[in-house]
Each structure stands twice: as structure tokens, then as C-alpha cells.
Amino acid sequence: MSAQAFERDDGLWDIEARLTDTKPRPIVLASGSRAAGEPVHDLWLRVTVDTALNIVDAVAASDATPYPGHCDSFPEVYRQLIGLNLARGFRHALRERLGGIGGCTHLTELAGILPTATIQAFAGDVVPTRDGQPDDEQSQPPFQLDRCRALRRDGPAVAKYYPRWVIKPHDPS
Numbered sequence: 001m002s003a004q005a006f007e008r009d010d011g012l013w014d015i016e017a018r019l020t021d022t023k024p025r026p027i028v029l030a031s032g033s034r035a036a037g038e039p040v041h042d043l044w045l046r047v048t049v050d051t052a053l054n055i056v057d058a059v060a061a062s063d064a065t066p067y068p069g070h071c072d073s074f075p076e077v078y079r080q081l082i083g084l085n086l087a088r089g090f091r092h093a094l095r096e097r098l099g100g101i102g103g104c105t106h107l108t109e110l111a112g113i114l115p116t117a118t119i120q121a122f123a124g125d126v127v128p129t130r131d132g133q134p135d136d137e138q139s140q141p142p143f144q145l146d147r148c149r150a151l152r153r154d155g156p157a158v159a160k161y162y163p164r165w166v167i168k169p170h171d172p173s
Contacts, residue, residue, distance in 0.1 A: 003015065003017040003018075003114070003117035005121030007125075011050070012050055013048070013118070015046065015049060015114055015117055015121065016044060016045070017044065017110045017111070017113055017114060018042075018043065019041055019044075019107075020039050020041065020042045021039060021042075022038065023037075023040065024036055027040070029066050030066075031066060031067050031068060040064065040066050041064060042063040042064035043060075043107050045058070045107055045111055045114075046059045049086060051122070053085050053086040053088075053118060053122075054086075055083065058080075058082055059075070059078070060107055061075060071104060077098060078107065080097045080098060086114055086118050086119075087115060091115070095108075098111070123143075141153070141162070141165045142165070154166070154168070154169050
């Protein structure tokens with residue numbers, strides 16, 4: 001799996017995620033044989049988002065599938081992503097709309113990386129991380145604090161890199 005982000009001239013962003021599955025040896029599928037290195041799956045999903053993380057367009061494609069003519073016959077169902085926000089309830093809404101028989105298992109799982117890929121693309125450009133600014137010039141904690149274990153506010157990384165925002169663990173004694 002991979003994901004890439006592209007800022008567009010109109011202020012929107014395209015986030016593309018891709019899954020390619022190949023085997024190092026020939027395999028036999030119900031639909032026929034695949035040569036070594038020939039993709040069993042080559043799937044991609046592109047969403048267009050605004051800077052508030054709202055999905056304004058979505059396109060799916062299945063260039064290689066184990067069941068040609070079937071797996072690749074419903075890319076339009078991924079247009080159901082339009083209107084969702086990547087930061088508010090996205091994964092839950094994704095499962096409700098496209099989980100199980102609502103979509104392709106692999107494309108739906110691939111869509112699950114879109115929030116992370118978008119936040120990473122936006123970090124420092126759209127979402128200010130305030131890295132490199134002196135602590136005394138910041139009125140709010142940097143966005144990335146308390147969003148992962150390494151950057152928890154009571155941890156050593158925050159104590160080292162963001163000392164103003166560290167929270168000392170409570171000492172019950």
C-alpha cells in the first residue's frame with residue numbers, strides 16, 4: 001500500500017492510495033492463472049479534499065482483480081465517500097457505507113489510510129505544527145501532541161522537544 005498527496009491549483013488536494021498485490025511465483029485462481037509478478041490486485045482510490053478535510057470527490061479503479069468483470073464492476077459506489085470528513089467519524093461512516101458487501105474489501109480497507117495520509121500531507125502547510133517556533137511564542141499546544149504514544153504530553157519526547165507543554169505525571173505521595 002502507498003499513498004501520495006498532491007496540492008492542486010484550485011486549493012483542493014488529491015490524495016491517492018494504491019494497493020498492488022503480486023506473487024513471486026505463478027498462481028492459479030478460480031478465474032485463471034497469473035504469471036509470477038503479474039498483479040492479482042492493482043487497486044487505487046483517489047479522494048479530493050478541501051483544507052477542512054471534507055471529501056469533495058472520490059474515484060476508485062481496479063486495474064487488476066482476481067475476478068475480472070466482477071471486482072471491477074462497481075467503482076461508482078466509492079462516490080459515497082463524498083461529503084465525509086476525514087477527521088470526524090470517517091472510519092465509522094466508511095464501514096457503514098462500504099463495509100462487507102457494500103464495496104470491495106480491499107478498497108474499503110485502503111480507504112482507511114486516507115485520514116492519516118491527508119494529515120501527514122497537511123502537516124506544516126495546512127495544519128500548523130508550530131515546529132521550530134519558540135515555546136514562549138505559542139498560545140496553544142502544537143497540533144500533534146497527544147495524538148500518538150510518542151508525543152503524549154506526559155512523555156519524554158514532549159519533555160525534550162516541547163517542554164512548555166509537558167504534563168508531569170501525578171505523584172500520589
